[in-house]
Amino acid sequence: MGIVLFAAACLAILLAILYALMLQAALPVENDSAFRNAAAILAVAVAAMIFGAGWQTAKARAQKSGQRFRMVFDAVPDAVFLLDAGGRIAMANSTTETMLGYRRGETIGEPLERFFPDQPHPLFARRRDGGAVDPAPKSPVGRWDLFARHKNGEDIPVSLSLSRIELDGQCETLAVLRDATTTREMENLLRRHSQEFRALVDNAPDAIVRFDRDLRYLYANPANDLAIGVENGECLGKTWGELGLPAEAATAWQHGAREVFERGEATTVECGIEMPGVGLRHFHVRMVPERDMENRVVSVLMIARDISERKQQEDLLLHRARHDALTELPNRVLILERLRQAIARAQRGRRLLAVAYLDLDNFKNINDILGHDAGDALLRQVALRIGGVLRQRDTVGRQSGDEFILLLPDIARIEDAATVAEKVLHTLSHPFVLNGREVYVTGSLGLSICPSDGEDAGSLLRNADVAMYRAKEEGRNAFRFYAPEMDAQMRVRLEIEHDLRRAIKRGELMLHYQPRVSLTTGEVLGFEALVRWDHPREGLIGPDRFIGVAEDTGLIMPLGDWVLQAACRQARQWQDRGFPRMRMSVNLSARQFRDPGLVERVGRVLAETGLDPAFLELEITESTVMHDSEAAIGTLRALKRLGVTLSVDDFGTGYSSLSYLKLFPIDVLKIDRSFVRDVTTDPDDAVIVRAIVTLAHSLGLTVVAEGVEEVAQAAFLRHVKCNELQGYYFSRPLPAEAVERLLHGERRLDMRTLEREGPARAVTAEHGSGDVREGA
Numbered sequence: 039m040g041i042v043l044f045a046a047a048c049l050a051i052l053l054a055i056l057y058a059l060m061l062q063a064a065l066p067v068e069n070d071s072a073f074r075n076a077a078a079i080l081a082v083a084v085a086a087m088i089f090g091a092g093w094q095t096a097k098a099r100a101q102k103s104g105q106r107f108r109m110v111f112d113a114v115p116d117a118v119f120l121l122d123a124g125g126r127i128a129m130a131n132s133t134t135e136t137m138l139g140y141r142r143g144e145t146i147g148e149p150l151e152r153f154f155p156d157q158p159h160p161l162f163a164r165r166r167d168g169g170a171v172d173p174a175p176k177s178p179v180g181r182w183d184l185f186a187r188h189k190n191g192e193d194i195p196v197s198l199s200l201s202r203i204e205l206d207g208q209c210e211t212l213a214v215l216r217d218a219t220t221t222r223e224m225e226n227l228l229r230r231h232s233q234e235f236r237a238l239v240d241n242a243p244d245a246i247v248r249f250d251r252d253l254r255y256l257y258a259n260p261a262n263d264l265a266i267g268v269e270n271g272e273c274l275g276k277t278w279g280e281l282g283l284p285a286e287a288a289t290a291w292q293h294g295a296r297e298v299f300e301r302g303e304a305t306t307v308e309c310g311i312e313m314p315g316v317g318l319r320h321f322h323v324r325m326v327p328e329r330d331m332e333n334r335v336v337s338v339l340m341i342a343r344d345i346s347e348r349k350q351q352e353d354l355l356l357h358r359a360r361h362d363a364l365t366e367l368p369n370r371v372l373i374l375e376r377l378r379q380a381i382a383r384a385q386r387g388r389r390l391l392a393v394a395y396l397d398l399d400n401f402k403n404i405n406d407i408l409g410h411d412a413g414d415a416l417l418r419q420v421a422l423r424i425g426g427v428l429r430q431r432d433t434v435g436r437q438s439g440d441e442f443i444l445l446l447p448d449i450a451r452i453e454d455a456a457t458v459a460e461k462v463l464h465t466l467s468h469p470f471v472l473n474g475r476e477v478y479v480t481g482s483l484g485l486s487i488c489p490s491d492g493e494d495a496g497s498l499l500r501n502a503d504v505a506m507y508r509a510k511e512e513g514r515n516a517f518r519f520y521a522p523e524m525d526a527q528m529r530v531r532l533e534i535e536h537d538l539r540r541a542i543k544r545g546e547l548m549l550h551y552q553p554r555v556s557l558t559t560g561e562v563l564g565f566e567a568l569v570r571w572d573h574p575r576e577g578l579i580g581p582d583r584f585i586g587v588a589e590d591t592g593l594i595m596p597l598g599d600w601v602l603q604a605a606c607r608q609a610r611q612w613q614d615r616g617f618p619r620m621r622m623s624v625n626l627s628a629r630q631f632r633d634p635g636l637v638e639r640v641g642r643v644l645a646e647t648g649l650d651p652a653f654l655e656l657e658i659t660e661s662t663v664m665h666d667s668e669a670a671i672g673t674l675r676a677l678k679r680l681g682v683t684l685s686v687d688d689f690g691t692g693y694s695s696l697s698y699l700k701l702f703p704i705d706v707l708k709i710d711r712s713f714v715r716d717v718t719t720d721p722d723d724a725v726i727v728r729a730i731v732t733l734a735h736s737l738g739l740t741v742v743a744e745g746v747e748e749v750a751q752a753a754f755l756r757h758v759k760c761n762e763l764q765g766y767y768f769s770r771p772l773p774a775e776a777v778e779r780l781l782h783g784e785r786r787l788d789m790r791t792l793e794r795e796g797p798a799r800a801v802t803a804e805h806g807s808g809d810v811r812e813g814a
Contacts, residue, residue: 711745
């Protein structure tokens with residue numbers, strides 16, 4: 039700037055001189071002195087003007103520069119001090135007031151250590167001892183972390199930086215105080231987080247390790263040491279092999295770690311590691327690459343979580359999903375899987391495969407009588423017995439309920455399957471002990487053979503099921519091989535079940551009534567209600583066609599309820615129309631009798647129909663009441679309290695205990711037709727019938743003979759003092775209209791014929807002579 043002003047002044051003088059010369063040339067000589075004076079004055083004036091203008095410009099610029107410096111100086115977020123040579127504050131920015139609470143004027147001339155009282159730092163020690171200290175360090179730059187005292191007495195963490203500077207030849211010091219509160223907080227936070235992270239890693243249940251490219255341990259937390267069975271820190275710097283650990287245990291994760299080094303991508307593996315003294319453990323291992331500044335993979339971080347318990351739970355869930363919870367046998371899912379595998383092996387090896395379908399006979403009775411706990415216990419025992427007679431490569435599984443499926447692979451002949459079926463049925467023939475009592479259970483078994491009866495799982499199971507139903511229909515406690523004609527029979531059975539369900543809803547059922555006649559007076563005493571089905575396509579169907587299906591499918595319950603309701607309603611209607619008040623007999627199925635709601639249901643039907651309980655007789659088979667005699671006594675007594683009559687049907691075919699029979703609150707014994715049929719030809723049957731009649735009378739019971747078809751039979755029964763008969767000899771079951779005609783006609787049993795036939799027929803029956811049918 040000075041050079042520019044000087045050049046401008048010189049130029050101004052030259053211009054003034056030039057202008058003077060021009061004036062001199064134009065003026066006379068006598069004016070020369072005046073000219074020179076004027077020129078000089080002009081030059082000085084011009085120079086003064088130029089220098090004055092330059093000085094004003096320089097001053098304005100200096101002021102502006104000073105303002106800018108002050109603005110920048112005050113805008114600095116740190117407290118900045120300029121210290122003179124004596125270490126006292128010569129200049130301070132406005133941040134000083136913000137940071138330390140002192141106004142600018144309060145700090146000027148003060149030593150810097152005023153803000154650091156009682157500081158043990160050697161930077162201020164000599165001054166406190168009275169010595170002069172150059173506050174600037176020997177080196178150009180110095181930095182210290184200290185605590186500065188705020189005007190209010192609070193100590194503030196600061197970072198102090200001192201720098202030596204020279205101004206106008208003077209050595210001065212620039213001191214900068216930076217508030218380190220946030221920095222200290224961040225450092226403390228980072229330190230705390232680091233400690234927390236370390237604590238988490240050291241106490242983490244997962245094994246956390248770091249490997250180099252040689253798979254040497256760079257770091258391992260305590261969980262890793264515990265997992266592999268080494269001392270704390272023993273593995274650092276060593277490989278798996280150098281630790282003496284089994285190589286095969288590390289194959290999976292080491293392969294994964296090498297892949298991470300090669301590909302630079304994270305990977306996850308699940309592996310089982312079997313360690314000495316630890317056993318087999320399963321781990322979920324996550325491996326992540328760690329890179330240097332040049333993006334090269336230098337190490338692998340591995341986190342291994344022990345998932346042994348989870349694997350055990352998964353295995354348990356898988357086991358439960360494929361096994362029956364009650365018997366621990368394979369369930370249908372696993373059976374189908376093994377069956378498909380067995381079919382494939384049989385096709386490859388050209389061997390036979392047998393599939394057996396087993397269903398326990400009358401298993402529902404066990405549940406109904408002894409309870410479901412006993413039923414479950416029975417199923418477990420059955421499973422053990424079946425498994426005990428099978429080969430190791432055979433499979434027995436539980437399909438559902440009381441149904442079992444057997445897979446018999448690699449059999450050479452069909453006869454081998456029959457041998458296994460016989461063993462299964464034989465082992466079931468022995469008594470089972472349930473709740474301290476012996477129970478006998480049989481089974482029906484159906485067999486299908488691959489490939490003759492099917493080459494897929496569905497066909498083989500379906501055909502074995504069909505054969506099983508044939509075994510049931512033919513008497514149960516047997517096995518049958520599948521035959522193609524069984525399909526048609528099964529279809530018929532399914533159609534009956536389907537149609538029967540609709541028949542109950544559509545009102546296709548009807549009752550016929552068979553008279554019961556007195557062998558003393560010959561008059562009709564009552565009727566037994568027998569169900570018939572008016573099928574829309576096949577016409578009238580007898581109970582032998584559909585009762586078995588109803589029992590197997592559970593339809594016997596709604597069917598039995600309908601029969602009870604219809605019979606009571608009909609009996610009341612006949613009474614209302616003036617017919618003699620006669621007893622109506624209704625059969626109860628075993629399932630109905632064991633139903634806890636039976637007594638309530640009977641009472642409700644009597645109330646709804648208005649029938650006097652004295653005119654309702656309920657028939658229960660001998661096998662039903664004897665199956666669980668204790669429970670039967672309670673049910674019979676409850677029914678008896680309703681006022682109904684109770685009878686035991688089919689007496690003589692079961693295994694009645696006389697000690698229980700006298701406890702049953704029954705009124706009537708009905709002799710089974712199997713004894714009556716040959717009573718005039720088989721002396722044993724004649725003796726049995728006489729014994730039953732005598733026994734019943736001794737217990738005060740009425741005796742009714744069923745299935746009487748001939749006069750000789752009726753004569754014998756009258757002779758042994760049987761009370762009533764029922765059968766085709768007097769009348770077949772009749773529809774309601776025919777019953778009314780019979781009652782209007784007051785038809786009776788021909789007692790004179792029985793009186794003539796009686797003595798002779800009785801003698802021949804008991805002594806077994808001749809053809810007793812002659813003259814009948």
